[in-house]
Amino acid sequence: MxxxxxxxxxxxxxxxxxxxxxxxxxxxxxxxxxxxxxxxxxxxxxxxxxxxxxxxxxxxxxxxxxxxxxxxxxxxxxxxxxxxxxxxxxxxxxxxxxxxxxxxxxxxxxxxxxxxxxxxxxxxxxxxxxxxxxxxxxxxxxxxxxxxxxxxxxxxPPVETQKGIAAALSVLDAKIDLNNRINAELEALAKTIYDYWFVQFDFPDDNGRPYKTSGGRMVWNDTLKREIPAGWAGDNIGSVADVLGGGTPTKANNSYWNGDIPFFTPTDATGDTFQLVTEETITESGLANCSSQTFDRGVVFITARGSVGKVVIAGRAMAMNQSCYALRPKTPESYPYVFLHAKRLVHHLKVKASGSTFNSIVTNDIDWTQLVRPPTEKILAFCAVTRPMFERIERGLRENRELTQLRDWLLPLLMNGQVRVA
Structure with missing residues (x-):
């Protein structure tokens, strides 16, 4: 037997x-x-x-x-x-x-x-x-x-075989967990650098010293009602990214759905920095018959209804529904800054909504919320430092997707004995 x-x-x-x-x-x-x-x-x-x-x-x-x-x-x-x-x-x-x-x-x-x-x-x-x-x-x-x-x-199976099966699968889960922890640390580090440069204003000056702490010139800004570095300004997030909307093709036409184009909605935002896959997809015909365009990798999404205030980066080209805003960086390589700047925007909106329900973001919220606007060269310098962190985060997420698929493929085979652990 x-x-x-x-x-x-x-x-x-x-x-x-x-x-x-x-x-x-x-x-x-x-x-x-x-x-x-x-x-x-x-x-x-x-x-x-x-x-x-x-x-x-x-x-x-x-x-x-x-x-x-x-x-x-x-x-x-x-x-x-x-x-x-x-x-x-x-x-x-x-x-x-x-x-x-x-x-x-x-x-x-x-x-x-x-x-x-x-x-x-x-x-x-x-x-x-x-x-x-x-x-x-x-x-x-x-x-x-x-x-x-x-x-x-x-x-x-015999208990020793059970332990072997659990050990084999747990190796995959341990690697997934390690990637998740590395990703969390890298995003936290990028945010710390963002805060250090653009909130505390201690970005490196011409001599490599922290600007404000080293006595860098600060000037009062009437728009922001605070002092900011000389030569900086206050503006909305539209100064660094094009703010775009989305749309949904009708569900009544089956030919619009289950195609090759990922279709981002607020329910897809589950906490990952990059959005690699979506629950729904649409066809080219569906894209042509809705208000969305295709948003390239590096475009930043903000969820405006449903799960409000989630911020993610498109990890591949995808469309988007009308319950979100897309922030397309005016300089493509500046997506790390736009991502963290969008989180700063959401923070401002949440503080503003204190004591009331934060259940949506509308266009006026984005247009009227004034944030610090550094010079473009400072944004690009920041991105040169942090972009490798985001690229490592994206690689970790892609690896986790492959490991998860492998684990889920092995799981039933190990459980019914079709694949054995040596």
Whole structure:
């Protein structure tokens, strides 16, 4: 008998235990604190843990100690926060910080016949997702339960084989995570340089010294109501980029859709610096019959409705819908500056909207928001420093896309024994 046939399918009952979360009281949620309450919103759609700085739910009250996670604890989404998230699993990334509420379950092994790393990947297969979806309850918000999870059946190779499968897949995930961390550090470094040059005005002077700190001449600007370096000005973002709109071809004509042209919308902006792919695509006919044009690589998008205020760089030529603005750099190589300048614009708009709902960006917001306008040569000097950082970010994102495709291709083959780990 081959090894594949020897892999028995087994339900998870008796192999794991799923512990529901604690009913944390909303009146004790805080804007800051030591402990963060995990929810299904902390999951990537692919099943990984998603840390969202600035969106944490801190908890400022007593709670049972056994609801505080250790690094490496396995948790599962019991509620479908978004399509495809039901049953997503993640490993908690650090000790003593995270709590799980009633929409999250903590998974522990109760048998030596199951490896939790293998289980984590098994719960990303279509077979397991289908089983959970078919048994979920609820109409608007779908739920699963420990009992339904125990009924999930999956091929169960020997535990050493399980560990080998998990190790092989985790190598790919580790590289993806490393690229993500490098990208985050590089973008943060580029922003720090931007702030140092264009907010604090300590760009290198003619002698390589920090301009303002070294006594560089500052003059009052009536437009900005502040002092800025001599020779600089105040202007809107249209001084460094053409501000363009988009449009959507009618959904009634099928020949306009599912073509070769990526079609960017606010839902595509998920936090990456560069937008490489989009959920929807249109045809040449669709492009000809809507208000969008094709925007080249390096054009910066700002989402104006829906997920408002997200800023991304087009990583390839694509069209765009009417819920966004496109900022086409007047000098193509200056896209790093335009990207960070757009983030500065969004920051100004959010500060202006303090106390009210920030639910859209309109043309007047862009036209009337005055920002510091450095000389072109200073912008290009900044981009010469930071452009290699952005090029490395883009390479990391492209590599991650390839690694993700490889991992997702290997996943079902490893899980059903078609590919074996040596």
């Amino acid at each position: 081959s090894e594949i046939k020897a892999w028995r399918s087994s339900a998870l009952k008796g192999l794991i235990h799923v512990k529901h979360g604690f009913p944390f009281k909303s009146e004790y949620f805080a804007d800051a604190g030591k402990h963060v309450v995990l929810t299904p919103g902390n999951f990537w759609e692919s099943g990984g843990f998603k840390y969202q700085p600035g969106k944490e739910k801190f908890y400022d009250a007593q709670f049972p100690a056994d609801y505080l996670h250790k690094r490496g604890d396995l948790i599962v989404a019991m509620t479908e926060q978004a399509e495809g998230l039901l049953g997503s699993m993640a490993f908690v990334p650090e000790d003593g910080r995270y709590l799980h509420n009633q929409r999250i379950g903590k998974v522990t092994a109760t048998s030596g016949d199951i490896d939790l790393g293998f289980l984590y990947y098994a719960f990303r297969t279509q077979s397991v997702r289908t089983q959970l979806s078919n048994t979920a309850s609820g109409s608007k918000v779908r739920h699963t339960s420990p009992e339904r999870i125990y009924e999930v059946s999956l091929p169960l």
